Amino acid sequence: MKIKYPNAKQSYVKTKKKTNLGMLFENAINLSNEYYLINNRAVIHKKPTPIQVVRVDYPKRTKARIIEAYYRNKSTTDYNGVYRGKYIDFEAKETFNLSFDFKHIGLHQINHLKQVDMHGGIAFVLVYFKCKDKIFLMDIKDFDYFYQLSKNQDGKKSISIEIFSEVGVEVNKGYAPMIDYLEAVDNFYFED
Amino acid sequence: MKIKYPNAKQSYVKTKKKTNLGMLFENAINLSNEYYLINNRAVIHKKPTPIQVVRVDYPKRTKARIIEAYYRNKSTTDYNGVYRGKYIDFEAKETFNLSFDFKHIGLHQINHLKQVDMHGGIAFVLVYFKCKDKIFLMDIKDFDYFYQLSKNQDGKKSISIEIFSEVGVEVNKGYAPMIDYLEAVDNFYFED
Numbered sequence: 001m002k003i004k005y006p007n008a009k010q011s012y013v014k015t016k017k018k019t020n021l022g023m024l025f026e027n028a029i030n031l032s033n034e035y036y037l038i039n040n041r042a043v044i045h046k047k048p049t050p051i052q053v054v055r056v057d058y059p060k061r062t063k064a065r066i067i068e069a070y071y072r073n074k075s076t077t078d079y080n081g082v083y084r085g086k087y088i089d090f091e092a093k094e095t096f097n098l099s100f101d102f103k104h105i106g107l108h109q110i111n112h113l114k115q116v117d118m119h120g121g122i123a124f125v126l127v128y129f130k131c132k133d134k135i136f137l138m139d140i141k142d143f144d145y146f147y148q149l150s151k152n153q154d155g156k157k158s159i160s161i162e163i164f165s166e167v168g169v170e171v172n173k174g175y176a177p178m179i180d181y182l183e184a185v186d187n188f189y190f191e192d
Numbered sequence: 193m194k195i196k197y198p199n200a201k202q203s204y205v206k207t208k209k210k211t212n213l214g215m216l217f218e219n220a221i222n223l224s225n226e227y228y229l230i231n232n233r234a235v236i237h238k239k240p241t242p243i244q245v246v247r248v249d250y251p252k253r254t255k256a257r258i259i260e261a262y263y264r265n266k267s268t269t270d271y272n273g274v275y276r277g278k279y280i281d282f283e284a285k286e287t288f289n290l291s292f293d294f295k296h297i298g299l300h301q302i303n304h305l306k307q308v309d310m311h312g313g314i315a316f317v318l319v320y321f322k323c324k325d326k327i328f329l330m331d332i333k334d335f336d337y338f339y340q341l342s343k344n345q346d347g348k349k350s351i352s353i354e355i356f357s358e359v360g361v362e363v364n365k366g367y368a369p370m371i372d373y374l375e376a377v378d379n380f381y382f383e384d
Binding site: 037040042043045047048049050051053063064065066067068069070071072075076080081082083084085086087088089112115116118119120121 | 229232234235237239240241242243245255256257258259260261262263264267268272273274275276277278279280281304307308310311312313
C-alpha cells in the first residue's frame with residue numbers, strides 16, 4: 001500500500017528511503033537542508049568542524065597534506081542560515097535516554113543561542129530521542145529556563161521527553177525532507 | 193574546566209592599536225566581530241575552514257591526533273551571523289591590484305550569496321585594496337551585475353576600485369572596531 005505523505009512535494013528526493021533509525025541524525029539533517037536549498041525554501045548549512053592545523057606537508061604542488069592537526073572545541077553551534085528573511089541557528093543532539101542531559105551541550109553553545117535570540121534571530125535546540133524515534137524542537141528561551149533551574153542544588157540536570165513534548169514542538173519525519181524541522185519552526189515562530 | 197565568558201575579554205579589544213597594514217585582513221575582521229559581539233551589536237563568526245579528515249591517531253585517551261587530512265573547497269562563504277534581526281553573510285577578499293579579479297572568488301560563493309539575498313538576507317562582498325589601504329562593501333546584486341557582464345566575450349574580468357567606490361560603500365577603519373563594516377551595512381541596507 002502506498003502511503004501519501006503530505007510533505008513529499010518534489011521529485012528529487014522523492015525516491016529516498018524513509019528515515020532509517022540506524023541513519024545518523026546529522027546526515028538526515030544535512031539531507032533535509034539540501035532538500036530545503038534545492039526547493040528554494042531556506043539556505044541552511046552545517047558549519048565545518050573546527051580543526052587546528054599544526055603541520056602541513058606538500059608532497060605535490062597540487063595538494064597540501066595536513067599531517068598534524070587537532071579537533072578544537074566548537075565556539076558556536078552546528079547549523080545556521082536564513083529562512084523567511086530571518087537568521088536561524090540551532091544545535092542538533094541525539095540521545096538514547098528518555099531525557100536530555102545538560103552535560104551534552106556546551107555552555108558556550110547555550111550562550112551563543114541566547115545571543116542570537118537577543119539579536120532577533122531564531123534559536124533553538126533539536127533533540128532526537130532515539131528510543132522513542134521522536135524529534136523535538138525547543139526554543140532557546142525555554143531550554144535556558146530549564147538549564148537555569150538545573151543550577152540549583154536540587155535542580156534537575158536534564159529535560160525529560162515529556163517536557164520536550166509539552167514545551168517544545170515535535171518535528172515530523174518523512175521522505176522529503178527527512179526531518180521537516182522548518183515546519184516546526186513555522187508552527188512555533190511564525191503565525192500564518 | 194575553565195569557561196571563557198564572552199565579557200571577560202572586554203579590556204583586551206579596547207586597547208588594541210590601530211589597524212596595521214601588515215596585519216592580516218582576516219584577523220582584523222575577526223577582531224571587529226569580537227568587538228561587535230562584546231558590545232552586543234551583532235553575532236557574526238568566521239566559519240571554520242572545511243577539512244577532510246582521513247586518518248586519526250589516538251596516542252592518548254584525551255586527545256585525538258589527526259595524521260592525514262586535506263583542505264576542502266569552501267561551499268559557502270567565510271562569515272555569517274545575525275545583525276539587527278537580519279541574517280548577514282559575506283565573503284572577504286584582499287588584493288594588491290587596483291581592481292578585483294573574478295577569478296579570486298568561487299562561482300559557488302557568488303551563487304550562495306545570491307541565494308541568501310533571495311531569502312531576504314544581507315549578502316555582500318568585502319574587498320580590501322591593499323595598495324590604496326581602502327576597503328569597500330559591495331552588495332551581491334551589484335557584484336553579480338558586473339560578474340554577469342564579465343561572461344561576455346569582451347566583458348571586463350574584474351571590478352575596478354573606482355567602480356567599488358561609486359557602486360559600493362567605503363568601510364571606515366579605526367581603533368575599535370578596526371574595520372567598521374556594520375556602519376557601512378547600516379548606510380547601505382538600513383534607512384535610519
